[in-house]
Amino acid sequence: MSTAIKETQKMIEEVLSAYPEKAKKNRAKHLAANDPTGQCSTCQVKSNIKSRPGVMTVRGCAYAGAKGVVWGPVKDQITISHGPVGCGQYSWWSRRNYYNGQTGIDTFGTMHITTDFQEKDIVYGGDKNLDAALHELKELFPLAKSMGILSECPVGLIGDDIEAVSKKAEKEFAIPIVPVRCEGFRGVSQSLGHHIANDTIRDHILGKGQLDKSTPYDVALIGDYNIGGDAWASRKMLEELGLRVIAQWTGDASINEMGIAHKAKVNLVHCYRSMNYICRHMEEQYGIPWTEFNFFGPTKIYLSLRKIASYFDDSIKENAEKMIEKYKPMMDAVVEEFKPGLEGKRVMLYVGGLRPRHTIGAYEDLGMEVVASGYEFGHSDDYKRTYPEMKEGAVIMDDATLYELEEFTRRLSPDMVGSGIKEKYSYHKLGVPFRQMHSWDYSGPYHGFDGFPVFARDMDMTVNSPTWGLIRRKR
Amino acid sequence: MKIKDHNELFQEQEYVEQFERKKEFENCPSAEEVRRVSEWTRTEEYRELNFKRQHIKINPAKACQPLGAVFCASGFEGTLPFVQGAQGCVAYFRSHLSRHFKEPMTAVSTSMTEDAAVFGGLNNMLEGLENAYTLYHPKMLAVCTTCMAEVIGDDLNAYIRTARGKGVIPQDLPVPFAHTPSFVGSNITGYDNMMKGILTAVTAGGKGEPNGKINIIPGFDTYTGNYRELKRLLDIMEVKHTVLADVSDIYDSPNSGEYKLYPGGTPLADAADSINALATIALQKYSTLKTLDYISNEWSQPVSALPPIGIKNTDSFLEEISKITCKPLPQEIESERGRAVDAMIDSHPYVHGKRFALVGDPDLLLGLISFLMEMGGLPVHIVCTNCDKKFREDAEAILSESPFGREGKVYINKDMWHLRSLMFTDQIDFLIGNSYAKLLWRDTGTPLIRIGFPLFDRHHLHRYPIIGYQGALNLVSVIVNTVLDEMDRKTMNTTSFDVIR
Numbered sequence: 001m002s003t004a005i006k007e008t009q010k011m012i013e014e015v016l017s018a019y020p021e022k023a024k025k026n027r028a029k030h031l032a033a034n035d036p037t038g039q040c041s042t043c044q045v046k047s048n049i050k051s052r053p054g055v056m057t058v059r060g061c062a063y064a065g066a067k068g069v070v071w072g073p074v075k076d077q078i079t080i081s082h083g084p085v086g087c088g089q090y091s092w093w094s095r096r097n098y099y100n101g102q103t104g105i106d107t108f109g110t111m112h113i114t115t116d117f118q119e120k121d122i123v124y125g126g127d128k129n130l131d132a133a134l135h136e137l138k139e140l141f142p143l144a145k146s147m148g149i150l151s152e153c154p155v156g157l158i159g160d161d162i163e164a165v166s167k168k169a170e171k172e173f174a175i176p177i178v179p180v181r182c183e184g185f186r187g188v189s190q191s192l193g194h195h196i197a198n199d200t201i202r203d204h205i206l207g208k209g210q211l212d213k214s215t216p217y218d219v220a221l222i223g224d225y226n227i228g229g230d231a232w233a234s235r236k237m238l239e240e241l242g243l244r245v246i247a248q249w250t251g252d253a254s255i256n257e258m259g260i261a262h263k264a265k266v267n268l269v270h271c272y273r274s275m276n277y278i279c280r281h282m283e284e285q286y287g288i289p290w291t292e293f294n295f296f297g298p299t300k301i302y303l304s305l306r307k308i309a310s311y312f313d314d315s316i317k318e319n320a321e322k323m324i325e326k327y328k329p330m331m332d333a334v335v336e337e338f339k340p341g342l343e344g345k346r347v348m349l350y351v352g353g354l355r356p357r358h359t360i361g362a363y364e365d366l367g368m369e370v371v372a373s374g375y376e377f378g379h380s381d382d383y384k385r386t387y388p389e390m391k392e393g394a395v396i397m398d399d400a401t402l403y404e405l406e407e408f409t410r411r412l413s414p415d416m417v418g419s420g421i422k423e424k425y426s427y428h429k430l431g432v433p434f435r436q437m438h439s440w441d442y443s444g445p446y447h448g449f450d451g452f453p454v455f456a457r458d459m460d461m462t463v464n465s466p467t468w469g470l471i472r473r474k475r
Numbered sequence: 476m477k478i479k480d481h482n483e484l485f486q487e488q489e490y491v492e493q494f495e496r497k498k499e500f501e502n503c504p505s506a507e508e509v510r511r512v513s514e515w516t517r518t519e520e521y522r523e524l525n526f527k528r529q530h531i532k533i534n535p536a537k538a539c540q541p542l543g544a545v546f547c548a549s550g551f552e553g554t555l556p557f558v559q560g561a562q563g564c565v566a567y568f569r570s571h572l573s574r575h576f577k578e579p580m581t582a583v584s585t586s587m588t589e590d591a592a593v594f595g596g597l598n599n600m601l602e603g604l605e606n607a608y609t610l611y612h613p614k615m616l617a618v619c620t621t622c623m624a625e626v627i628g629d630d631l632n633a634y635i636r637t638a639r640g641k642g643v644i645p646q647d648l649p650v651p652f653a654h655t656p657s658f659v660g661s662n663i664t665g666y667d668n669m670m671k672g673i674l675t676a677v678t679a680g681g682k683g684e685p686n687g688k689i690n691i692i693p694g695f696d697t698y699t700g701n702y703r704e705l706k707r708l709l710d711i712m713e714v715k716h717t718v719l720a721d722v723s724d725i726y727d728s729p730n731s732g733e734y735k736l737y738p739g740g741t742p743l744a745d746a747a748d749s750i751n752a753l754a755t756i757a758l759q760k761y762s763t764l765k766t767l768d769y770i771s772n773e774w775s776q777p778v779s780a781l782p783p784i785g786i787k788n789t790d791s792f793l794e795e796i797s798k799i800t801c802k803p804l805p806q807e808i809e810s811e812r813g814r815a816v817d818a819m820i821d822s823h824p825y826v827h828g829k830r831f832a833l834v835g836d837p838d839l840l841l842g843l844i845s846f847l848m849e850m851g852g853l854p855v856h857i858v859c860t861n862c863d864k865k866f867r868e869d870a871e872a873i874l875s876e877s878p879f880g881r882e883g884k885v886y887i888n889k890d891m892w893h894l895r896s897l898m899f900t901d902q903i904d905f906l907i908g909n910s911y912a913k914l915l916w917r918d919t920g921t922p923l924i925r926i927g928f929p930l931f932d933r934h935h936l937h938r939y940p941i942i943g944y945q946g947a948l949n950l951v952s953v954i955v956n957t958v959l960d961e962m963d964r965k966t967m968n969t970t971s972f973d974v975i976r
Contacts, residue, residue: 056611084622104516140521248497403611429735454479
């Protein structure tokens with residue numbers, strides 16, 4: 001075992017020492033020193049396991065994964081938060097899944113629509129009201145293409161039969177009514193919500209869309225939620241590559257696109273964590289291959305363009321080379337502009353299920369090093385994909401707690417941290433430059449050739465803002 | 476290097492064309508049909524249909540009980556809000572409050588999952604208390620619940636007793652609790668329940684000599700500036716006071732390069748001694764109903780609810796303080812009043828006769844109605860999602876006190892989609908609401924004055940008080956300057972584009 005790994009392991013032990021025995025034992029399995037070769041057996045973290053109570057996990061719930069991540073962005077569906085008012089309120093318009101359309105008329109993405117459970121719904125059940133709610137919505141929003149019923153905790157606990165209500169309404173309205181059993185107590189994080197949402201796409205929407213003609217270049221862009229326009233920037237590249245993007249899941253998605261992805265020649269997957277399930281299904285059911293790609297930063301973009309092109313004929317492969325040739329000078333110019341201010345800076349990441357590994361290359365393009373990274377809701381396949389991306393002895397964290405994040409920050413002294421809104425302001429207080437890596441801090445896009453300059457600019461303004469220098473620390 | 480982000484990028488021709496191409500796969504309605512439906516949603520007919528709706532809320536202006544409870548709990552010294560239930564709720568509360576205040580917010584969850592749904596949440600609570608206490612060293616753990624714990628019937632009192640019995644937490648650690656089901660009431664109810672829970676716990680057995688202080692309960696007030704303003708006024712009056720759930724330093728802490736889990740809050744000793752105060756004054760009525768009842772009945776303390784928003788309301792509040800403490804109103808405050816009134820007189824031509832729509836929490840609405848009428852403004856559509864008939868009576872009583880209340884109509888249990896219909900069928904000049912009301916601004920073109928909670932899309936507004944005379948001055952400024960901004964926008968290509976207003 002190398003010194004780097006040993007030193008990190010020692011640091012982890014120190015951090016863990018503050019925990020009570022049982023929690024310490026549990027948390028020890030989720031923190032590790034990185035071994036890029038994957039051979040060191042103690043360097044593998046456990047993941048997708050219940051969070052310990054009371055430790056201040058950063059994680060959310062299945063509803064957040066199903067409503068907030070997968071279904072919420074589908075623009076022409078009315079997504080109903082079925083249950084009490086809070087869940088829909090706190091997830092309202094917060095994820096920046098951009099879409100085109102007229103909100104409230106033909107699209108509904110930035111609206112908060114809820115059955116607003118009251119005590120009587122708990123006592124007598126909410127099915128009757130749900131049925132009435134669907135009718136009211138149908139009348140008020142005649143252009144809605146579908147309605148999704150996203151269950152909150154009480155629905156599953158009181159034994160409501162939302163499937164029966166959905167079935168009845170679907171028959172009556174002749175549009176899909178999708179019951180989604182994503183109660184927040186199910187599973188251990190957002191992750192099960194992704195899976196449940198994938199299953200409902202499979203059961204209620206996939207295969208039912210309309211696509212008049214097919215071409216050999218048809219692809220579906222899967223697992224891109226169009227945060228700050230990411231999917232649009234990616235789509236632009238895929239089109240330039242000569243491909244026809246028949247479906248965009250689920251950023252700026254329409255129900256029709258959700259129904260025709262099975263007609264793609266290849267499914268291109270950006271966020272593997274949240275949408276691998278449906279890709280595997282399409283592979284088994286329709287024989288559609290799928291491939292992961294990474295559009296963060298030029299190095300990974302070039303690799304990904306070639307990888308995607310390899311699924312197609314020479315014309316596409318040539319296009320990939322042409323694109324790389326065309327855009328490389330622009331990317332080099334971005335690097336040249338920002339690298340001097342970022343070179344050698346050390347980054348700590350703690351994000352959801354994709355970015356802890358997918359953004360590493362983009363940081364490295366700017367001369368930065370990711371010294372710690374972790375997932376809120378990654379699984380072992382995510383970590384396996386992460387180890388080789390990071391240096392030996394880097395810290396790997398699974399389901400980190402506020403306490404751990406703070407301790408690792410003190411010990412590693414990163415030059416910047418990328419994480420979420422709950423973490424953001426404690427870092428501001430610490431005087432550690434911070435960027436929200438869920439919402440891009442209201443910036444973006446970060447994907448693709450159009451996204452990288454924005455990413456570089458934003459990391460530069462984060463690390464090099466003069467405001468950090470104004471902080472007067474107690475001596 | 477010129478870098479285009481989403482603000483400019485997607486206006487570019489190649490993206491506009493890309494969006495057009497994408498429509499091939501969207502199977503979207505024709506532009507003509509969208510236009511037709513859009514027009515229809517602005518009609519009286521649609522309004523009628525919309526107001527018939529009983530079973531669904533669309534863009535409601537309320538949050539759930541435990542959000543109010545954790546907010547309240549965080550306002551006490553060294554207190555860690557502790558939420559029994561599924562863990563996503565706490566992630567949401569923390570995000571929501573952090574987005575508004577742009578400050579860290581700490582709270583823990585007991586992360587209950589399927590097995591807890593079957594067997595109950597006792598084990599989660601026991602381990603949660605132990606972990607939270609050991610890791611985060613709170614002086615108090617304030618427990619509330621999510622709907623999951625409520626539906627399965629977790630008994631907080633018994634669980635906490637068990638935890639003490641097992642030695643999971645120290646015997647003397649205060650662990651107040653409140654049941655806060657999100658399917659009852661709203662954020663203001665949760666605030667009330669938690670406040671009552673905390674006061675019950677920390678004052679137990681503490682009845683003693685009167686301490687000569689006044690207790691102030693701000694209520695679900697998300698303006699940190701209000702807390703500071705309140706304390707400033709009371710200090711000027713030399714009134715000894717305890718602000719209960721003083722969140723000002725929690726959600727507006729100085730940056731000293733240090734992250735403190737508990738950067739302030741009402742000292743627990745002061746909270747414990749609140750039972751011995753002269754009187755308790757709440758600055759909101761609907762978020763303190765049960766608490767005031769409790770204080771009145773159990774502590775036999777005089778209580779009142781006096782929201783100091785606007786001139787007359789502030790007068791009443793300060794008069795009450797004077798009356799209780801026998802301290803006269805100092806000249807300094809009298810002068811402040813004079814300056815606020817002077818500003819209102821200076822600005823009145825731009826507000827007089829202007830018609831307003833308002834949406835928000837009930838107590839805020841009551842204060843704003845009163846203030847607008849003092850300026851000669853007309854509150855027209857008053858929409859509240861989390862209120863009852865009593866609120867309507869209160870609001871109507873205030874409206875009836877002034878000729879400027881003549882057009883005011885109060886809509887209870889309604890949401891912002893209802894308000895949209897109202898704004899299309901009976902147009903108003905200005906809208907007052909939280910950040911989400913910007914959807915209404917976009918749809919109707921009515922300028923939005925951001926007052927309320929949450930305020931996500933403008934920075935620092937919550938740091939400026941809206942209570943007291945200073946608050947009245949801030950309200951005048953924000954309202955009149957929005958009116959003037961709008962006037963400039965509307966007249967920029969006309970001769971009316973004046974430099975002096």
